[in-house]
Amino acid sequence: MTTHRKIIHLDMDCFFAAVEMRDNPALKTVPLAIGGSRNERGVIATCNYPARAFGVRSAMPTHEALKRCPHLTLLRGNMEKYKTLSRQIQAIFLRYTDLVEPLSLDEAYLDVSNCSLFRGSATLIAEDIRRTVLLETGLTVSAGVAPNKFLAKIASDENKPDGLFVLPPHHVPAFIETLPLRRIPGVGQKTSEKLAALGLTLCRDIVANGQEPSTQMLSLLVKHLGSLASSLLQRCQGIDERPVQPSRERKSIGVEHTLAHDLHDLAQVQDALLSLLPTLEQRLLQSGKTALLHKIGVKLKFSDFRQTTVETQCSQLNPLLFQQLLEQAWQRRQEKTVRLIGLHLGFRPVCEEQLLLPLTPQ
Template identity: 45%
Template sequence: MAAYRKIIHVDMDAFFASVEQLDRPDFRGKPLAVGGNRERGVVAAASYEARKFGVRSAMPSRLAAKKCPNLIFVPPRFERYKEISRCIRKIFLEFTDLVEPLSLDEAFLDVTHNHFGLPSATLIAKAIRHRIYFETGLTASAGISYNKFLAKVASDLNKPNGQAVIPPEKAEAFLENLPIEKFFGIGKVTAEKMKNLGIHCGLDLKQYSLEFLTRRFGKSGLHYYDIVRGIHPSEVKPDRIRKSLGVETTFEKDLLTLEEVVATLTEKILPEFFRRIHQNQTKGRTLTLKIKYDDFSVHTRSRTFAEAIPLDQMDGLAVGLARQEYLAGPVRLLGISLSNLIRPDDPGEQLRIAY
């Protein structure tokens, strides 16, 4: 039998908010939001104390303040987050060269052949989390399994400051009992579509053929067919280069008017878009709006600038792109993306995700 890989997914606990609480002892134990203010903006990160009130990242700040009247708002300090991220990545690289950052606060590690020759990925994950806490004062959670998908799912099981392992012999039963909305890569819209088909957990999903899933979900159908069986061959790829960053949503009910498109863009799409920009500290020169109609035709509109687009101008630009579109029919998908990405320290190159 072929040997299994040993993959760890490390995810910092409420990273931005935890850094602020670390540097400001008076914030510790209090509900805190990074980004926005009581009047406008979007929450980039929320402390666990704020999450108890229902405050979440990508939530409009005014709604967050309504849910938690005592919520403390602080501006993001990306240089500080990058400083700690670099420290964390150095710790990862002490154990393995195969480190794939996903954002400033999470990464995959392949420790199958690690620098210390340690046979247990579980013990390696514990050692990494201990080192992170010792050197930064911050906690991290980890998931361990034989592929990236399962490791990612596992890292959420015992948050915060915990870890979980899904060994090969238990993967099938685990996935069969996993609620469909807990599958990494299945968002709210897709989860609702699946529930309408009677798919509420992995076991339900497993009953459907590959042909049926590809017919209903397109290319993603193969992915769903594989992951519920514990199949995810993607390798850990160091120094992954991001070419664009975006958000798109397929709707249960088509949008019929331009005002519906604009409202959905500003209330649902852009908050998540800004959260991802904050999380990845992304800058870029091109903003693109994507519209897919009910006949599956796709229209895009974009604007490109000589320099990085200021964050506070993106919402107005996005709405402007939407209002340029003469709707050709009911809208089934809406998306916004940033491309021509640049690093803050090198405006002439594509953004390489830092950790």
């Protein structure tokens, strides 16, 4: 395991909601969520901690959030304001190191292994970043300090909100032993349930005493998890060799819309799809990656909240091909109505631009 790196994961506390509470202090003590209005369907983008006390969570359908917290204050939010603040915060991070990898508007990894500030102390660097962000933006940020990205991300969640957690290399083995598998990035609810059914809930259930996993355990994980097994085994040993990548190439763009009312007719869904195409085309042009387009896809979410995605290789926006993909997705509805439709585009890496011929629609 690599232990010489010093990685900081910084995560703004309920970022969108925090910005609104900063700009309107009256919102600080009331349950608040960013995510549409009471009269429209959608999902919660983020919420403050008073709302979380009622069980409201990010990505929760708005109607479910209102069931749990009927007096929830809902705001649509202001994405341009959030983007402006995000750029300001990222600029602060860059004062400490050039090795900054943004993950989203509100979080980033920093590699401060070679930073000379504060005599190279990653802990003191993290503390100073948190102070600076609060002073210059009025917002709090939680931080995790660890020998790699995986552990730093988990550490930043240990003392939220407005906290700092430091995991030095010599504490990693003990920390990993009792770490719940569900907290490992990539282990979602379904994977967690699969593991629990196998009697696996903690990292030590897979890798005991920091030793190599047994052949039987390896076979069991491959059988039930497939390609996820390899990375899970590494994480259970505290291993993550991924570098902090300052330049993160955009691999895809998309657009999706939660419908005001469920659609039960294919023709209606086709009309909804066509209405999204102009926005998708505009985002493609803005991305500057038209020549790198190599995949398109359609996503449907049904009334029971199941969702399905159908995609194929393609080098241009082709409305007819989108329609064909939609028809394939429609066949999976199991007589359910459609509540959300989404379109997405995938790009091949820039390094392949001179190596691959453009793909034609299939």
